[in-house]
Amino acid sequence: MPIWLINADTIMKTILFIEDESALQKTFGEVLKQEGYEMISALDGEIGLRLAEAKKPDLILLDLILPKIHGFDVLKKLKQAEGTKHISVIVLTNLEGMRDVDMALELGATTYLVKAQYSLEEVVEKIKKAIGD
Amino acid sequence: MKINFIFPSFLFINKNSRLMKFKEILSQLNIAGQCRKYGLPLWQCPQFLFLVMGIFIIVSTLIIYAVGNRYIEDPEIVALTVILIAATLFIIATVITNSFERLAEANRMKSEFVSVVSHQLRSPLSNLKWVVEFLMSGRVKEVSKKQMEYFKILKENTGRMTELVADLLIVSRIEQKKFPLKKEGFIMADLVGEMIKGKEIFARASNVEIKFENKDDLTEIFGDSFQLKLVVENFLDNAIRYIKGKGTVKVRLRKQKKSIYFEVEDSGVGIPQEDQKYIFQRFFRSANVMRHQTEGSGLGLYIAKSIIEKSGGKIGFNSQENKGSTFWFTIPIKS
Numbered sequence: 001m002p003i004w005l006i007n008a009d010t011i012m013k014t015i016l017f018i019e020d021e022s023a024l025q026k027t028f029g030e031v032l033k034q035e036g037y038e039m040i041s042a043l044d045g046e047i048g049l050r051l052a053e054a055k056k057p058d059l060i061l062l063d064l065i066l067p068k069i070h071g072f073d074v075l076k077k078l079k080q081a082e083g084t085k086h087i088s089v090i091v092l093t094n095l096e097g098m099r100d101v102d103m104a105l106e107l108g109a110t111t112y113l114v115k116a117q118y119s120l121e122e123v124v125e126k127i128k129k130a131i132g133d
Numbered sequence: 134m135k136i137n138f139i140f141p142s143f144l145f146i147n148k149n150s151r152l153m154k155f156k157e158i159l160s161q162l163n164i165a166g167q168c169r170k171y172g173l174p175l176w177q178c179p180q181f182l183f184l185v186m187g188i189f190i191i192v193s194t195l196i197i198y199a200v201g202n203r204y205i206e207d208p209e210i211v212a213l214t215v216i217l218i219a220a221t222l223f224i225i226a227t228v229i230t231n232s233f234e235r236l237a238e239a240n241r242m243k244s245e246f247v248s249v250v251s252h253q254l255r256s257p258l259s260n261l262k263w264v265v266e267f268l269m270s271g272r273v274k275e276v277s278k279k280q281m282e283y284f285k286i287l288k289e290n291t292g293r294m295t296e297l298v299a300d301l302l303i304v305s306r307i308e309q310k311k312f313p314l315k316k317e318g319f320i321m322a323d324l325v326g327e328m329i330k331g332k333e334i335f336a337r338a339s340n341v342e343i344k345f346e347n348k349d350d351l352t353e354i355f356g357d358s359f360q361l362k363l364v365v366e367n368f369l370d371n372a373i374r375y376i377k378g379k380g381t382v383k384v385r386l387r388k389q390k391k392s393i394y395f396e397v398e399d400s401g402v403g404i405p406q407e408d409q410k411y412i413f414q415r416f417f418r419s420a421n422v423m424r425h426q427t428e429g430s431g432l433g434l435y436i437a438k439s440i441i442e443k444s445g446g447k448i449g450f451n452s453q454e455n456k457g458s459t460f461w462f463t464i465p466i467k468s
Contacts, residue, residue: 021256021260023264024260024263027260027264027267030267030273098315115255116258116299119262119266120263120266
């Protein structure tokens with residue numbers, strides 16, 4: 001099909017999930033696929049940054065405690081780079097200190113979600129809201 | 134014959150109680166046993182070192198007396214003896230101080246250990262929670278009624294573990310003094326109303342009705358709303374949890390001179406008289422409560438007390454077994 005015939009609405013929105021827990025990658029991958037999104041997985045901060053730059057996802061879900069590059073540094077670099085600074089970032093973590101929340105929002109995160117406080121469906125709702133669906 | 138029988142038994146009881154007292158004194162003197170309790174070798178154990186120092190002080194005083202008497206004409210020898218004894222005392226005192234430091238360090242490490250372990254437990258727990266929710270949602274495969282029953286058990290228990298880990302983290306933060314108050318203005322009545330609303334489903338499921346008698350007209354408090362929420366939630370949870378069958382929880386809020394008074398009254402199982410003095414201790418759970426309800430970490434009221442006292446308020450309760458309990462706290466309006 002020629003590119004100009006594809007309706008913009010039918011293009012799947014992509015979500016990059018930077019998270020070192022493969023159990024969560026698997027679960028979210030399945031849920032987001034069912035919700036009509038394409039999910040790209042990154043198991044550490046370094047791959048996360050590279051994929052963000054290369055794939056330009058519509059939304060990034062970011063854990064904070066990550067191998068290789070810490071989530072805060074990933075966030076800082078994402079917000080500094082021309083190509084990725086406009087992408088919404090949802091921080092999804094187990095850290096719940098006020099200092100962490102303030103820091104993440106200061107660095108430009110759209111939302112900060114503490115894993116223990118949200119159900120799976122609530123997280124999906126937040127994702128939909130952030131991506132504009 | 135009869136007298137003969139009673140007499141020795143009376144003697145025996147007396148002997149027994151004397152024996153008990155003697156044992157008590159001995160156990161207090163049993164320094165080796167007390168040191169074992171700390172897991173310390175004798176030469177690092179403060180109790181043992183104190184004993185050594187005490188004996189040394191007595192003996193050295195006698196020696197100085199004897200030396201002083203004998204060499205009264207030779208002050209250098211007396212001075213040298215005194216210096217030697219003082220130096221020895223100084224060394225023993227240093228060792229004691231070090232051993233106390235080691236105990237304090239062990240305590241700090243314990244709190245840190247709890248904190249690290251709790252943090253490590255959170256990730257697998259949230260994975261577990263979301264995977265169970267995913268299975269229950271029917272997104273993977275249609276769930277049969279029987280399967281759902283078991284999924285619910287899984288979800289409930291994961292929730293309990295999550296709560297316990299959260300409580301442990303708060304306790305370790307309190308003990309490491311890393312739980313500072315963050316003060317801001319908020320309206321207590323709103324906070325309580327919001328918490329009650331959040332508990333409605335739990336209350337209805339437990340056949341409990343919550344009544345809110347609000348006699349406070351929107352007084353603004355200056356305090357840590359996040360931490361106060363923990364206390365209010367703990368009072369509400371306990372009140373609902375420990376009601377057997379149908380019951381009512383009355384929540385009251387009123388303004389006093391310089392503080393806000395909050396109480397939660399329940400018609401629950403109550404706390405036995407003998408357990409009441411332990412109720413704010415860590416990990417304490419009343420025996421009658423354990424019979425009715427296995428849930429609960431025994432940390433909630435300890436956390437509540439720390440928060441209220443740090444906020445400059447008071448906390449307390451009245452309770453009668455099988456009739457119910459009323460837990461209350463006050464919080465200064467401007468603290």
